[in-house]
Each structure stands twice: as C-alpha cells, then as structure tokens.
Amino acid sequence: MRLNTREWGSGDKVALLVHGIMSDSRTWRLVGPALAERGYRVIAVDQRGHGASGRGEYTPENYADDLVETLPGGAALAIGHSLGGLTLSLAVDRLKPERAVFSDPAWRLVQPEQGFDPAMFVEFAAHATRESIAATNPRWAEEDVQVELETLAVWDGATALALSSLTEAAVLPQKPVVPSLVQVADPSFLLSAEDKETLRGRGFEVRTVEGAGHTIHRDDFAGFMASLDGWI
Template identity: 65%
Template sequence: MRLHTTTWGEGDRLALLVHGIMADHRTWRRVGPALAARGYRVVAVDLRGHGASGRAGSYGVQDFADDLVETLPAGAELAVGHSLGGLTLSRAVERLAPRRAVYSDPAWHLPGGRDGYRGALLAQAKAATREQITAMNPRWDAVDVDIELETLKVWDEATAYGLEAVADTDLLPAGAAVPSLVTLADPSRLVSAGHAALLTGRGFEVRTVAGAGHTIHRDDFGGFMAALDGWV
C-alpha cells in the first residue's frame, strides 16, 4: 500500500519518521521541524489504518513493513521509528538501507499471557476522553492531547488486533543492519534491561531518557533531541 506522507523542510539530507500505533504523522509536530532546521528534508508516513492512509483487511507486521518499502525512498540519511513504527522500521531497514536508524522505545516485546497484550483492550483507546489522555500522559502539552483526540478519530482500531500474532514473541533484531540507536523510556515496558543488554551486544547503542514515558518525543522533547546527539 502506498502511504500518505507529510514533508517538512527542503534540505539535502533525507530523514524518515514512522509513528506508533494509534498515532499518525502529527505525533512528530516538533521533531519534523527540528530536523528540518538542521538541514533535513523530513518525510513522515501515516501507517495503514492511521491518519490519511488507507484501511486494509490485514494489519500484520510484515504488511506495515512492506508499505514503508513501497512508499519511501531507499538510502535516506536517517530513519526514526517509534513503538510500532520502530518494530516496522526494523523489519524494513535492510531494504530501505538508511545510513542511520533510531528506534524509539520500539515494540520489540509485547508481553503475552493472561494479563499481557490484548487487541481488544488497546482498541478501547479509540473512545478515550480528553481527561483520560491527560491522566495517562501528564507531561504532554495541551496541543498533543488535542492531536491525540483527532488521530484517534481516524485510527482504525482493527490495527490493534493485528499485533496479537506477535504477542509474547522475541522480536529483537538479530543485529544492527545499519548503525543504530535505541532510545528508551524510563522505565521501558517494551524493552527490558535484559533486552537492552542483548541489544548492546548485538551492535546497537542504547540510551535511556530519564523520566520519560513511552512516547518520549512528546513527554520530553528536549530530552528526546538530546538523546539523538551524534546521530542527527
């Protein structure tokens, strides 16, 4: 599927941004312009079932990854993926071949079991209220809460069920296909300390943004950009 894209800047270097589940390109409202100010042309996608991209009958991890390859040019200077976007990028990175990749609190392990990942529970977020979003994300700016409400309206909650197939599965990459940074929330619910150590041994640089929640770039924009030092 060809995905909807949004662009910031006209720089000579290309950066790609891939959002997480329930979001769309608007989650990068500060990151996109910040990278553009550093000389990048920044392209952010809306994954299938999100934003202005099309809906589909299948929402498997491979579907998301294949869409990236179909939509985005290979050989970008930088590619950044958050959560589901990080998992998706890791499945497409060899084909996209960016010079550097950043995985922000990537969804490389969704706990399974009775109390683990359930698509139906995540799908309920479709009806989240302003008060609930604010309570779950107390560090977000009001504009990010507004954006979350708007993105939930156009999100196909069926995407939540597509991830059940990989719940409680080891999705960590076997190695860094390109020079790669992993930025983690504090603590991360998706990448444990043990997994972080494994990633370091597999050639990834791992940095934690102190005090940040899962959506690091919205919780602590300054901390997120600081964590990218040397990578952008």
C-alpha cells in the same frame, strides 16, 4: 500500499519518521520541524490503518512493505517509534538509511498472561476524552492532547486487535543492519534491563531517556532530541 505522507523542510539530507500504533504523522509535530532546522527534508508516514492512509491486512510484513513502496531509499536518517520501530526494523535492509533510530520499539510485546490485551487500546480510543488522554499522559503539551484526539478519531482499531498474533514475530533483532540507536523509555514496558544489555551485545547503541514515558518525543521532547546527539 502507498501511504499518506507529511513533510517538513527542503534540505539535502532526508529523514524518515514512522509513528506507533494509534497515532499518525502528526505525532512528530515538534520533531519534524526540529530536524528540518538541522538541514533535513523530513518525510513522515501514516501507517496503514492510521491517519489518511488506506486500510487493509495488518501484519508486520505489510507494514514494512508499505514503507518500502512509499519512502525513498538511502535516507540519511530513519526513526521509528513503538510499532513504527518494529516496522522500520523489518524494512531497514531494503530502505538502507545511513542511520536508524528505534524509539522504545515494539520488538517484544507484553503477553496476555502478563495482563496485556490489545482490545484495551480499542476500548480506550472509543471513550477517549481530552481529560482521559491528559490523565494518561500528564507530561504532554495541550497541543499533543488535541492531536491525539484527532488521530484516534480516524484510527482503525483493527490494527490493535491484530497485535494478538504478534508473539514470535516480534523479537529482538539479531544485529543492526545499519548503525543503529535504541532509545528506551524510563521505565519501558517493552524493553527490560536484560533486553538493553542484549541489544548492546548485538551491536546497538542503547540510550535511556530518564523519566520519559513510552512516547518519548511527546513526553520529553528536549530529552528525546538530546538523546539523538551524534545521530542527527
């Protein structure tokens, strides 16, 4: 499936941005322009079931295939957040960016017996208000709260329900396909301290953005950009 895209800048270098679940390309409202100022042409996708892209079967493989069908290969940089990190990791061998950044990636999901139920995303979206989003994300700017309201209004909740099948499929990668940075929230509900050491042992650079929530680029934009030092 060819995905809807949003672009910033016209530089010679290309950067690719892949959002997480319940979001779309608008989540990168600060990151896109910041990278454009650094000489990138920035392309952000709406993954299937999100934003203005089509709907369909929601599997990691389909998400990855969509990226390959939509985005140019050989970009200077690719960044994937949460579900977008998982998607990017499954497409990186075909997209072949020069560098990849996985921002609090969903390589491991909290299992139902540990209190995780994908339906909670659907329930939250169905009753989301400006106040509930702000309360859940107290460090977000008002603009991000508004974007979240708008993205939830066009999000297909079936993408969340499909997460229940992601058990063995979502595991830590064995090695980086290209030079790769893993950004980790503090605390992260997706990556443990042991996971971080495992990833370092497998050749990933791992940096924790202290005090930042799961959506690091919205929770602490300055910290997000600082953690990319040497990678952008």
